[in-house]
Amino acid sequence: MAEDIKFGRRAFLGSAAMGAAGLGAAPALASAETGYSYEVQRSDAEWRAMLTDEEYGILREGQTEQPRTSLYWADNPDGTYHCKGCDLHVYSSEWKVVWKSKGWVFFRHSEGNATMTAIDRVIPPAYGGNGMANPNAQRALIETHCRRCGSHLGHTLMINLMVIHCINGKALNFRPVEA
Ligand SMILES: [Zn+2]
Numbered sequence: 001m002a003e004d005i006k007f008g009r010r011a012f013l014g015s016a017a018m019g020a021a022g023l024g025a026a027p028a029l030a031s032a033e034t035g036y037s038y039e040v041q042r043s044d045a046e047w048r049a050m051l052t053d054e055e056y057g058i059l060r061e062g063q064t065e066q067p068r069t070s071l072y073w074a075d076n077p078d079g080t081y082h083c084k085g086c087d088l089h090v091y092s093s094e095w096k097v098v099w100k101s102k103g104w105v106f107f108r109h110s111e112g113n114a115t116m117t118a119i120d121r122v123i124p125p126a127y128g129g130n131g132m133a134n135p136n137a138q139r140a141l142i143e144t145h146c147r148r149c150g151s152h153l154g155h156t157l158m159i160n161l162m163v164i165h166c167i168n169g170k171a172l173n174f175r176p177v178e179a
Contacts, residue, residue, distance in 0.1 A: 040149035042149075055171070059085050060151065061152075065168045070104075070172075072174055074098065075098065076096045080093070081093075083151055087173070092107075092111060095108040104166050106165065107164070115146060115147055115153065116145055117142050117144055122139070143156075151171065153172070
């Protein structure tokens with residue numbers, strides 16, 4: 001069900017900045033740091049063989065696609081979205097939000113047991129009512145990745161007190177509902 005979501009200008013600007021912040025960010029494929037062991041593991045050569053250079057940059061290096069360049073940003077046919085790294089069903093059209101002014105792929109929820117999150121990078125602290133930065137208000141850009149193969153899919157943002165997954169369409173494969 002395609003619908004253009006209504007966000008205030010403040011939220012729009014904030015999320016635009018956060019989207020840009022994802023460009024070139026290092027991936028948080030943090031198995032080495034956290035001890036978490038992904039179910040699907042491949043060598044770097046295997047990843048490169050199965051992905052295009054751009055897909056490799058997104059899934060394995062945490063890069064962000066240019067807006068409006070994937071197959072999935074502009075409409076919402078019924079179906080399911082699968083991780084390009086391991087084919088896990090990670091999102092469904094039921095929870096997709098079309099947000100044409102942005103040009104990425106947005107979902108209100110992921111499937112159960114499909115995605116994990118990590119800290120991508122720390123972003124500047126929020127400003128208090130007095131206009132001063134609050135050093136205690138640590139904020140971070142939250143990355144979203146596949147729980148089965150660890151591939152970076154995008155980011156999880158909070159916009160107007162809604163949690164939104166802002167996902168690279170090129171990290172996904174779509175399967176339409178069969179008639
Ligand atoms: Zn995966």
